[in-house]
Amino acid sequence: MTRADWSQFKRACEDSFKNGENSVDDDVDIMYEDMVQKIISAAEKCIPRTRPKCRQKRLPYWNKNCRDAVYARNRARNKMNKNRTQENVEAYRKLKGVAQKTMKDAACFHWRDFCSTLLKKMNGLYTSNKPQHLVCEGSKIESDEEKANLFADNFVNVSSSENYSSGFKMHRFLAEKQGERNLPSENSESSDIDNSLNDRFSYHELKRAIKESKRNSSPGEDKITYDMLQHLPRRALQRLLFLYNSAWQKGCIPQAWKHSIIIPVLKMGKNKEDISSYRPISLTNTIGKIMEKLVANRLRHYLETNSLLTNVQTGFRKGRGTVDHLIRLQDTINKYNLNRGYTVAVFIDFKSAYDMLSHDVLKGKLKKLGLTGEIYQYIDNFLTGRTIQVQVGNKFSKVLDINNGTPQGSVISPLLLLIMINDLHLG
Secondary structure (H helix, E strand, C coil): CCCCCHHHHHHHHHHHHHHCCCCCCCCHHHHHHHHHHHHHHHHHHHCCCCCCCCCCCCCCCCCHHHHHHHHHHHHHHHHHHHCCCHHHHHHHHHHHHHHHHHHHHHHHHHHHHHHHHHHHHHCCCCCCCCCCCEEECCEEECCHHHHHHHHHHHHHHHCCHHHCCHHHHHHHHHHHHHHHHCCCCCCCCCCCCCHHHHCCCCHHHHHHHHHCCCCCCCCCCCCCCHHHHHCCCHHHHHHHHHHHHHHHHHCCCCHHHHEEEEEEEECCCCCCCCHHHEEEEEECCHHHHHHHHHHHHHHHHHHHHCCCCCCCCCCCCCCCCHHHHHHHHHHHHHHHHHCCCCCCCCCCCCCCCCCCCCHHHHHHHHHHCCCCHHHHHHHHHHHCCEEEEEEECCEECCCEEECCCCCCCCCCHHHHHHHHCCCHHHC
């Protein structure tokens, strides 16, 4: 992306969305496909797919901002050398400082990114090698397509209802029935606590969500990156906002946003031939993930400002963390030790917490918290009808349905898990 001509990309997008201004369709899937086609068309003209050869080794952090800042500084220096006036001297010194700060910031950003990548490699979260061969029931699987289908079946089985015991199935059935009584009716209105929760998204919210996105995340099936979204012109962003608000008000999101490409990555120190040694890394479309960010920002604000989350829950919350409970536990132990007492602690590990989350039970708890209207419809549609495909090399598995759980890697999934376990301390 460092060789991309973003100025030309903006102009190309401006022309594409201007020419198709009157071709807006009511179907969100058609609107989404039209947007993807326009963005990709502009990207193909302005963003090189391969890295060009360069004779001189460039600094690893060098980018367009550094190049522009140095160019402006050099022009000011040449102008000062030709005519050394006080005004030219001050202009040169100012642009020299700007160039130094720009290069320093770029170097810091590159270093943080490098350390993050290095840490992922050390933890086994990053590898460029695909699974060489797998062993299933005593026989070797070497075909990429067979490996992809084997992985797909395994990942789907993780969230299968068959993993439940008969006793738990009965307990879940009763909980889901209780949740169905709390489901909103078709004519239910939004919560009286905060009516703005279901308002249309604003341009400011969209800009903030795009700005907060991770620049180095891999794109989904549509090949649109966060860099592309961050460089879209205002006209394209307004069209994107129209798409989000249409999906929001209709309670229906494009099916492409609910499809994930799964990359199996070997866990650190695990057997390469064992299928259970691989963790799934999910790639979804960035345009859909931006809407998830929009909804997550509103949902988090609603839960926190109305104090709907229990105070004993510290995970996934701003300004809180697991250290809070460690300090609380240490304080309790010290207090009872000083009084010659005992402290008993019980630690519970939720296995497949995201994978096995019940949709019906969750929807009942959403209703209890006053989450109705558009946000309820979005979450309901977001969870249902999800599909996955596993990629190994250049081969893809068959498309499989996911019936339980929330997608890992989504910014809204931790909030839904918090809602699911919010009343756990009452039991």
